[in-house]
Every structure is written in C-alpha cells, then in structure tokens.
Amino acid sequence: DAEITQSPRHKITETGRQVTLACHQTWNHNNMFWYRQDLGHGLRLIHYSYGVQDTNKGEVSDGYSVSRSNTEDLPLTLESAASSQTSVYFCASSESRTGTYEQYFGPGTRLTVT
C-alpha cells in the first residue's frame, strides 16, 4: 500500500545544532508539504514543493530549508535549532494531476530543542 513516512518519530536536540527531518512518500504525488503544529496555532505551513527541484516558502519558513531531488522525498532542515522550533512536524503530500488535491499526512515527528 502507498504511504507517507517520517523519521525520526521523536528527536531531542540542542540549541544551535543542525537537524534534518525525513519525509518519504510512495504515492507518487507531485506535491509535498511540511507543517508544524503547536497548541493554539493549528497546522502552519513551513515549506512546500510542487515537483522535483521546486521549493517554496510557507508562512513560517524562517530557520527552515527544504530540497526536492526526487519525487518521493522532501527533507526538512533546521539550520540552527532554536527552542522556538520545539513542535510536532507533519509532512503531507497531494496529487494535482487528478484534480482532487486532498492532502495525506505522515505520522509526525516530535522535535524537542533544549
């Protein structure tokens, strides 16, 4: 069955360290998204990609970067982790070619920055 996976599921890191969160989907979807979820804020878009070599900033992109070298993967990098980046991170994907657009989510990564 097609799926979307994230790793690690839990991560504790120190302030200032670079951290990369992995997202891998086997849906063959062309759109991929990264969100963070915090109490009181719901899901906020960090970065997104509509295809290989395409990346775009979302509403809370400062301190984060992504790259898309193939269809399946969109890793999220925190360049220099800050305590304000402690959050739950969700990756999602969607298909635009069929005109349906609904997003399917990975299981999430809980990141703690100490």
Place this chain on the structure above:
Amino acid sequence: EDKVVQSPLSLVVHEGDTVTLNCSYEVTNFRSLLWYKQEKKAPTFLFMLTSSGIEKKSGRLSSILDKKELFSILNITATQTGDSAVYLCASSFSGTYKYIFGTGTRLKVLA
C-alpha cells in the same frame, strides 16, 4: 489576509448527542474545503467540498458547504466515544495546491 476560523474551540457532549462543528473561511478565489479528524496522531481525511449546497456523507458524519456565506459545517450524529478528536478544516484557493488550516475544534464525547 486569507484565514480559516473554526468554532467552537472545544466541545464536550455525551454519547448519542448530535454535534455541529463550524468552519468559516475568507479565501481569495476559493477552490475547495477539506475536513480532517485528528486523534493523537496524524490528521486523517474526512471530506472534500467544492460545490455549494451538496452534502457529503459518510456514516454518521456529514458536511455541507455554503459558498455564498463562506462557511461549512460538519455534523456528527449519534456520537460515540471514538469520535473524540480534534476536527480540522482547511481551505485552498485557485492557482495553488496549498491549504490554510483552522486551529481546530476539540470534541470530547463522554460515555
């Protein structure tokens, strides 16, 4: 500024009750609205609505969109404890595949 607002923020009901969750949106060139259910994990897709006045239904859950008044409702009839979750709605607009999410409604169903 594009935004999605959900109400109420939280709700406590007893098993068997019927609940209505609200989602209003202000989105330029609206294209679609999604509803998700989130338990202690990733959001799971419930409905996608694009046309006004057409009800989507799945078991005890149903949803309808009003494009004139810019809102959607999610109804759950004969609630069960397994319906306890955060319900999210999200809206997208033409020219993009992004969605803007509301902050969610936390529903708790008591036995």
